[in-house]
Amino acid sequence: MATVAVPQLSGYHRPAVLDWIMTVDHKRLGILYLYFTLFFFAVGGILALLVRTQLAVADNSFVGNDAYNQIFTMHASAMLFLFIIPVWAGFGNYLVPLQIGAADMAFPRINALSFWMLPPAGILMFAGFIVDGGAADGGWTAYSPLAQQTGVGMDMWIIAVIVLGMSSTIGAANFLVTMFRMRAPGMTMFRMPIFCWTMLVTALLQLLATPVLAAALVMLFIDRNYGGQFFDPNGGGNVVLWQNVFWFYSHPAVYIMILPGMGIVSEILPVFSRKPLFGYKAFVFATIGIGGLGFSVWAHHMFTTGSVLLPFFGFMTFMIGVPTGVKIFNWLGTLWGGSISFPTPMLFAIGFVSMFLIGGINGTYSAAVPVDFALHDTYFVVAHIHYVLFGGSVFAVFGGLYYWFPKIWGRQLNERLGKLHFVLMFVGFNVAFFPMHMLGLDGMPRRIAVYADSAGWEALNMLSTGGAFLIAVSMIPFLIAVVMAFMRPKDQPDDPWEANTLEWATTSPPPDYNFDSLPPVRSERPLFDARHGDEAH
Amino acid sequence: MLGMPLRRRLRLFVATVTAALLALLATGTASAIQPRGITDEAHLMNDLFWIVTIAGLVVFGLVGAALVYAMIRYRRQNDELPPQFHGGGKIEAAMVGVPVLIVIGLFTISMIILVQIDDKAQDEALTIDVTGFQFSWQFAYNLNDLGTNTDPNAEGTIAVIGTPANDPILYMPVDEPVEFLLKSNDVIHSFYVKDFLYKLDLIPGRVNSFTVTARETGDFSAQCAELCGTNHALMRFTVRVVERDEFDAWVAAEAARQLGDGALVSTSGTQGD
Ligand code: HEM
Ligand SMILES: [Cu+2]
Ligand SMILES: [Cu+2]
Numbered sequence: 001m002a003t004v005a006v007p008q009l010s011g012y013h014r015p016a017v018l019d020w021i022m023t024v025d026h027k028r029l030g031i032l033y034l035y036f037t038l039f040f041f042a043v044g045g046i047l048a049l050l051v052r053t054q055l056a057v058a059d060n061s062f063v064g065n066d067a068y069n070q071i072f073t074m075h076a077s078a079m080l081f082l083f084i085i086p087v088w089a090g091f092g093n094y095l096v097p098l099q100i101g102a103a104d105m106a107f108p109r110i111n112a113l114s115f116w117m118l119p120p121a122g123i124l125m126f127a128g129f130i131v132d133g134g135a136a137d138g139g140w141t142a143y144s145p146l147a148q149q150t151g152v153g154m155d156m157w158i159i160a161v162i163v164l165g166m167s168s169t170i171g172a173a174n175f176l177v178t179m180f181r182m183r184a185p186g187m188t189m190f191r192m193p194i195f196c197w198t199m200l201v202t203a204l205l206q207l208l209a210t211p212v213l214a215a216a217l218v219m220l221f222i223d224r225n226y227g228g229q230f231f232d233p234n235g236g237g238n239v240v241l242w243q244n245v246f247w248f249y250s251h252p253a254v255y256i257m258i259l260p261g262m263g264i265v266s267e268i269l270p271v272f273s274r275k276p277l278f279g280y281k282a283f284v285f286a287t288i289g290i291g292g293l294g295f296s297v298w299a300h301h302m303f304t305t306g307s308v309l310l311p312f313f314g315f316m317t318f319m320i321g322v323p324t325g326v327k328i329f330n331w332l333g334t335l336w337g338g339s340i341s342f343p344t345p346m347l348f349a350i351g352f353v354s355m356f357l358i359g360g361i362n363g364t365y366s367a368a369v370p371v372d373f374a375l376h377d378t379y380f381v382v383a384h385i386h387y388v389l390f391g392g393s394v395f396a397v398f399g400g401l402y403y404w405f406p407k408i409w410g411r412q413l414n415e416r417l418g419k420l421h422f423v424l425m426f427v428g429f430n431v432a433f434f435p436m437h438m439l440g441l442d443g444m445p446r447r448i449a450v451y452a453d454s455a456g457w458e459a460l461n462m463l464s465t466g467g468a469f470l471i472a473v474s475m476i477p478f479l480i481a482v483v484m485a486f487m488r489p490k491d492q493p494d495d496p497w498e499a500n501t502l503e504w505a506t507t508s509p510p511p512d513y514n515f516d517s518l519p520p521v522r523s524e525r526p527l528f529d530a531r532h533g534d535e536a537h
Numbered sequence: 538m539l540g541m542p543l544r545r546r547l548r549l550f551v552a553t554v555t556a557a558l559l560a561l562l563a564t565g566t567a568s569a570i571q572p573r574g575i576t577d578e579a580h581l582m583n584d585l586f587w588i589v590t591i592a593g594l595v596v597f598g599l600v601g602a603a604l605v606y607a608m609i610r611y612r613r614q615n616d617e618l619p620p621q622f623h624g625g626g627k628i629e630a631a632m633v634g635v636p637v638l639i640v641i642g643l644f645t646i647s648m649i650i651l652v653q654i655d656d657k658a659q660d661e662a663l664t665i666d667v668t669g670f671q672f673s674w675q676f677a678y679n680l681n682d683l684g685t686n687t688d689p690n691a692e693g694t695i696a697v698i699g700t701p702a703n704d705p706i707l708y709m710p711v712d713e714p715v716e717f718l719l720k721s722n723d724v725i726h727s728f729y730v731k732d733f734l735y736k737l738d739l740i741p742g743r744v745n746s747f748t749v750t751a752r753e754t755g756d757f758s759a760q761c762a763e764l765c766g767t768n769h770a771l772m773r774f775t776v777r778v779v780e781r782d783e784f785d786a787w788v789a790a791e792a793a794r795q796l797g798d799g800a801l802v803s804t805s806g807t808q809g810d
Contacts, residue, residue: 370581
């Protein structure tokens with residue numbers, strides 16, 4: 001019996017930790033993004049529970065006024081800058097190359113750089129809690145001149161946000177080049193999976209808007225530390241200028257925070273309705289439309305400053321309702337006439353559609369300028385923000401996690417636990433946030449640490465706090481499902497859901513190089529075509 | 538047999554969602570009754586609030602019903618592939634057309650009401666100088682600018698200054714236009730009176746103003762609506778709307794207290810002139 005000597009390449013095996021730290025593989029980086037952002041979702045969530053505990057009863061002194069301002073500021077900063085914006089980069093990193101049939105992102109090393117800018121920024125921002133004067137406490141909007149007054153925690157916050165912005169700017173360039181240059185043969189732009197399209201528009205917004213924020217933050221930093229007086233009227237500066245530049249970034253940023261979520265939902269709905277997305281091109285144009293209009297409505301956050309051209313910004317804001325309405329039709333039309341099943345990802349997707357609908361409708365109140373005079377800076381706006389960002393984006397995050405978990409980790413999350421998670425979160429969310437509409441109408445301003453008993457806001461606040469804790473409880477079945485999944489072997493087939501897009505044409509999880517071979521791409525649903533041939537067209 | 542528990546679970550889910558949607562609708566309607574407003578301007582805004590609410594409820598009801606209907610009617614019953622419908626010209630045109638009509642309608646109504654509110658601004662109004670500071674308010678009245686009952690020869694200013702622990706009271710007469718001039722020297726604050734259904738920011742470096750005519754007397758609680766630092770939550774005040782003679786009496790008493798006797802040509806004396 002002849003034996004052949006196989007040469008050993010090397011006796012050295014890199015420890016797994018180093019493997020993760022040195023990786024330039026888009027899938028591993030995507031997973032790192034997901035771990036990082038979900039960690040900060042938990043941190044932001046704990047801060048939210050502190051906020052809700054403080055507000056549960058009138059005249060509460062659970063946390064002091066100073067601490068309260070830091071807590072709600074860092075809650076919002078963590079949720080927006082360290083969770084929701086980078087979580088899409090996580091999904092995008094994992095999925096975009098797979099969905100377009102590429103082996104990796106266009107610039108793998110730059111991709112690693114984008115990720116590794118996040119942890120130092122996160123640490124820097126939160127280190128504010130241990131320095132003199134505490135963490136940033138001017139709200140995530142950091143309105144000047146208030147933002148000139150606070151301690152060094154504010155400077156740390158500014159630098160952290162600049163670094164996070166650089167991360168998403170170079171990440172955006174990477175996504176764009178990847179999607180423009182690396183699509184599989186046959187995949188024209190209009191055959192690209194819809195999630196990729198939403199990532200593309202998101203990347204464009206990031207590329208155009210984030211540098212504006214960086215410029216504004218540098219000006220603020222100079223004002224604070226070197227007497228710049230950009231925003232100081234006593235030195236010829238202009239207070240409202242800050243708001244103009246801040247919202248010139250931050251309104252497009254609200255779309256950066258939700259468009260990829262819409263993309264995820266638009267992947268899930270067709271799969272579990274067993275139909276194509278209704279009006280694919282209309283969806284793409286609506287996404288582009290939202291991106292474009294998104295640059296012309298920033299001042300709707302400033303209607304009560306007395307220095308805004310009200311008719312113009314009111315009109316543009318209403319116009320955003322058009323592409324948004326188109327999307328609601330896309331989703332309804334996809335369900336209509338389908339053959340619908342309701343596994344957990346689908347529940348979260350439908351949860352998204354229904355809650356986002358409410359978030360669009362309560363946004364209309366603020367677009368109607370005279371109504372906004374009453375509602376601006378009250379809890380009504382807090383309700384609006386959360387119906388879009390939690391009922392929308394966060395539901396999409398969980399829908400995406402349940403949907404791609406088998407692909408990313410090769411295992412299924414338990415269905416029963418998933419459904420329990422959904423029901424608890426859906427109920428908890430509405431109990432926590434719906435009463436805020438009434439509180440806002442009843443005159444409760446946002447960002448207040450205490451309210452008087454005589455204001456009559458206690459009952460609804462108590463209810464809302466109960467809902468917040470129910471949301472926290474809903475995380476328990478999710479975590480159990482994750483632990484249970486990881487205790488099982490990887491047993492998932494390539495395509496457990498009978499899905500449509502290329503990431504399901506390879507093993508679960510995919511090999512380093514992603515694909516052994518690609519099916520032909522003749523529509524936006526190559527896997528559907530492979531399963532059903534031409535019978536269905 | 539195999540389909541039974543699934544279907545039952547489905548039905549339960551659909552029932553829960555429907556119930557939740559209905560509950561939302563009901564609470565939404567109930568909550569909409571809350572804002573009322575005590576000024577002419579607020580009544581206009583309230584009309585707009587109702588129009589938006591009705592439009593919103595109609596959209597919510599139609600879309601919500603379609604969603605629930607689709608989930609029940611088109612749930613998966615067998616392995617047969619449903620028709621692979623991609624969409625088409627006419628429907629997609631309607632998808633754009635319907636929202637366009639809705640938003641243009643709402644925008645037009647908003648602007649009509651905005652113009653009406655602005656129209657109300659009047660020159661001969663009583664003027665109150667409001668200054669916000671960390672963390673309370675100052676309300677100042679110029680004695681020769683007291684609206685319908687101004688004595689041009691009067692000189693001096695009276696002011697009410699609050700502290701975070703001691704909320705100031707803003708006196709104003711009922712049934713006549715009152716103009717507010719809003720100023721700040723430190724950070725941004727926002728003058729928010731819930732029962733005016735209105736707020737306007739106090740911005741360092743500029744003066745904002747607005748005019749309202751209150752139609753109800755009484756005490757109305759109000760507070761700062763723009764985060765302004767540690768004790769932002771304690772920047773509360775009370776708007777006290779009173780009859781004109783009560784207002785004049787208050788002005789006279791304050792003038793005597795703050796400026797000493799004779800500083801004011803007795804306001805009560807100028808009444809009825
Ligand atoms: C039909 C769609 C929408 C309309 C008409 C709309 C309208 C508005 C308006 C007018 C405001 C300012 C309210 C005020 O401060 O008085 C606002 C605030 C806000 N919106 Fe929207 N919105 C829509 C969708 C969204 C979406 C999709 C997101 C994010 C995913 C979003 C996130 C926010 C946030 C974060 C704020 C508050 C920012 C802050 O002051 O901290 N909105 N929206
Ligand atoms: Cu906006
Ligand atoms: Cu304030």
